[in-house]
Amino acid sequence: MTEISKAEFDVLNALWEGYPASANDIIERLNKQKDWHDKTVKTLLSRLVKKQAIKFESQDRRYWYSPLIERESYVVHESKSLISRLFEGRVAPLVAGFARDDSLSRQDINELKALIEKWEKDNG
Amino acid sequence: MTEISKAEFDVLNALWEGYPASANDIIERLNKQKDWHDKTVKTLLSRLVKKQAIKFESQDRRYWYSPLIERESYVVHESKSLISRLFEGRVAPLVAGFARDDSLSRQDINELKALIEKWEKDNG
DNA sequence: ATTATATGATTACAAGTGTAATCTAGTTCG
DNA sequence: CGAACTAGATTACACTTGTAATCATATAAT
Numbered sequence: 001m002t003e004i005s006k007a008e009f010d011v012l013n014a015l016w017e018g019y020p021a022s023a024n025d026i027i028e029r030l031n032k033q034k035d036w037h038d039k040t041v042k043t044l045l046s047r048l049v050k051k052q053a054i055k056f057e058s059q060d061r062r063y064w065y066s067p068l069i070e071r072e073s074y075v076v077h078e079s080k081s082l083i084s085r086l087f088e089g090r091v092a093p094l095v096a097g098f099a100r101d102d103s104l105s106r107q108d109i110n111e112l113k114a115l116i117e118k119w120e121k122d123n124g
Numbered sequence: 125m126t127e128i129s130k131a132e133f134d135v136l137n138a139l140w141e142g143y144p145a146s147a148n149d150i151i152e153r154l155n156k157q158k159d160w161h162d163k164t165v166k167t168l169l170s171r172l173v174k175k176q177a178i179k180f181e182s183q184d185r186r187y188w189y190s191p192l193i194e195r196e197s198y199v200v201h202e203s204k205s206l207i208s209r210l211f212e213g214r215v216a217p218l219v220a221g222f223a224r225d226d227s228l229s230r231q232d233i234n235e236l237k238a239l240i241e242k243w244e245k246d247n248g
Numbered sequence: 249a250t251t252a253t254a255t256g257a258t259t260a261c262a263a264g265t266g267t268a269a270t271c272t273a274g275t276t277c278g
Numbered sequence: 279c280g281a282a283c284t285a286g287a288t289t290a291c292a293c294t295t296g297t298a299a300t301c302a303t304a305t306a307a308t
Contacts, residue, residue, distance in 0.1 A: 005265055009209065023285075039268050042286070047265090061274075062285065075210045076221040082206050085133065086199045091222050092235035097200040098215050099239050106247075109240055111216035115223050116233055116240075123230075129295055147255075163298050166256070171295090185305070186255065 002051040004074075010034060011044040012053060016071045020057070020064035126175040128198075134158065135168040136177060140195045144181070144188035 004012065014029040015021055021029075027041045045065060048054045056063035080089075087093040095112070098104050128136065138153040139145055145153075147169055151162045169189060172178045180187035204213075211217040219236070222228050 003264085006209070007266060036266095037268055039270095040266075043266090043268070046287080072221065072224075075218075076225050076227075078206065078210060079218050079221060080227070082202065085130070086202060090232060090235075091219055091228065092232045092239065094199075094203050095215055095219065095236060096239055097196065097203060099243055100196075101200050103200075103204070104215065104243055108214060108216045109243055111214075112219060112236060112240060115216065115220055116236060119223055119228055119233055127294085131296060160296095161298060163300095164296075167296090167298070170257080 002053070004048070004051065004053055007040075008044050008048055008051075008053070011041060012048060012067065012074075013071075015054060015065055015067055019066040021066075022062050022064060026065070126177070128172070128175065128177055131164075132168050132172055132175075132177070135165060136172060136191065136198075137195075139178060139189055139191055143190040145190075146186050146188060150189070 010030065010033075011026060014026050017029055018025075023038075023042055023045055026045065027036075027038045030036055030041060045054070049056060049065075053069055054065050054067050056065045058064075083089060083091055083094060095104075098108075134154065134157075135150060138150050141153055142149075147162075147166055150169065151160075151165045154160055154165060169178070173180060173189075177193055178189050178191050180189045182188075207213055207215055207218055219228075222232075
């Protein structure tokens with residue numbers, strides 16, 4: 001997987017919301033959060049195509065874009081990369097940092113407990 | 125906090141191992157893992173100084189570097205930044221990704237359980 | 249005193265990034 | 279038909295990053 005920059009990620013993220021999507025669809029979705037010129041978004045779309053993160057098909061005199069990588073696998077990849085750089089590859093120290101920083105909510109705790117329970121059921 | 129690049133982080137990380145440290149100390153520490161020219165390391169040290177991530181004091185005709193930011197706060201900051209971009213700020217979905225990807229070890233699980241127990245004792 | 253050495257400062261330079269503006273070629277409006 | 283409008287392609291441009299090489303200066307060695 002080629003590196004995807006932060007701005008490119010925002011575009012890709014908007015595409016994941018629903019596809020195939022035209023450039024204008026993406027621009028509209030992004031306008032809710034970002035203050036980007038439409039030319040900027042189109043540049044980022046082109047760069048994502050060149051990086052083979054997305055593809056397009058021509059139809060009705062316009063391009064319809066779709067992702068070539070799944071959100072799930074991308075975010076797992078990115079998470080692992082960060083965790084390997086910062087925490088020698090283990091996830092618990094990251095969570096520990098959040099805990100020390102008082103950044104865990106009751107909801108986080110409950111979800112973690114559920115995950116652990118499932119893991120133990122599956123992995124004995 | 126200014127952005128710290130990946131290469132800069134590796135240098136900063138070596139400095140966190142022990143300081144004050146001279147450029148040569150850092151170069152030696154890094155040689156164990158990286159294959160960087162000493163000029164490269166010195167460039168990165170200068171950039172870290174300019175970014176106010178580290179400082180130095182002159183002594184014996186050489187600079188003695190020390191971090192200006194703590195590892196703990198830096199890694200928490202970076203983790204939060206990633207988690208807010210990828211998971212709307214909540215840590216559990218990240219762990220869930222690891223779980224689905226079969227990337228959790230028994231040790232991870234045990235540490236997470238201990239964290240949760242402590243959290244509940246403190247926040248119960 | 250002159251030369252070699254070591255250290256930091258300055259300069260280099262291509263690729264990637266953020267952030268667009270301009271160019272080009274169909275398409276639609278008058 | 280010619281003008282205006284679209285959508286994508288190409289170009290722009292400064293800043294960052296990776297990865298050093300060269301310059302300047304102060305000691306150390308001869």
